[in-house]
Amino acid sequence: MENLSIKDCRALKSRARNDGVLGEIMPIPQAGSKAPDFDLAASSGQNIALKDLKGKNVVVYFYPKDDTPGCTVEACGLRDSFNDIEKLNAVILGVSPDTVKSHDKFISKFKLPFPLLADEDKKMCQDYGVWVEKSMYGKKYMGVARTTFIIDKKGTITQVFEKVKPEGHHLEVIDALKAL
Numbered sequence: 001m002e003n004l005s006i007k008d009c010r011a012l013k014s015r016a017r018n019d020g021v022l023g024e025i026m027p028i029p030q031a032g033s034k035a036p037d038f039d040l041a042a043s044s045g046q047n048i049a050l051k052d053l054k055g056k057n058v059v060v061y062f063y064p065k066d067d068t069p070g071c072t073v074e075a076c077g078l079r080d081s082f083n084d085i086e087k088l089n090a091v092i093l094g095v096s097p098d099t100v101k102s103h104d105k106f107i108s109k110f111k112l113p114f115p116l117l118a119d120e121d122k123k124m125c126q127d128y129g130v131w132v133e134k135s136m137y138g139k140k141y142m143g144v145a146r147t148t149f150i151i152d153k154k155g156t157i158t159q160v161f162e163k164v165k166p167e168g169h170h171l172e173v174i175d176a177l178k179a180l
Contacts, residue, residue: 028129077170
């Protein structure tokens with residue numbers, strides 16, 4: 001097999017993105033950087049934008065899919081800690097590529113007291129660097145990397161939790177908010 005030039009590799013990568021095979025892979029914003037803006041449809045029946053949350057701490061947690069085992073454990077942990085998180089002047093926003101209708105069912109089934117944002121075009125996932133290539137049984141596909149961002153009252157990311165383990169994650173979130 002012949003060696004491909006850098007130009008050829010870029011063309012193949014671009015073509016794969018356009019075919020929806022790879023998608024746009026962005027780096028994860030790090031603590032100390034300004035949080036990427038967003039404005040998405042929410043389960044509450046309205047749009048939620050980061051600019052409208054100034055003056056509050058914001059917990060943005062990205063998860064792969066509504067009503068799946070790990071995502072349910074994570075959401076219910078945050079649900080059970082909702083009052084403690086709210087006392088720390090924070091709002092919780094869950095984000096996945098699911099539809100608002102799917103989010104509404106998930107919220108109703110597990111009585112989640114916080115909104116879920118529908119990132120159907122995956123733009124927010126890409127902006128936050130959580131839309132990544134994954135692999136299962138040797139098959140590669142694009143999906144959401146379970147990641148949580150703590151954003152302070154001024155819109156600055158103060159903490160990033162990558163490769164989140166759903167069990168007990170709500171306690172890490174509370175500790176991070178207490179440190180603000």
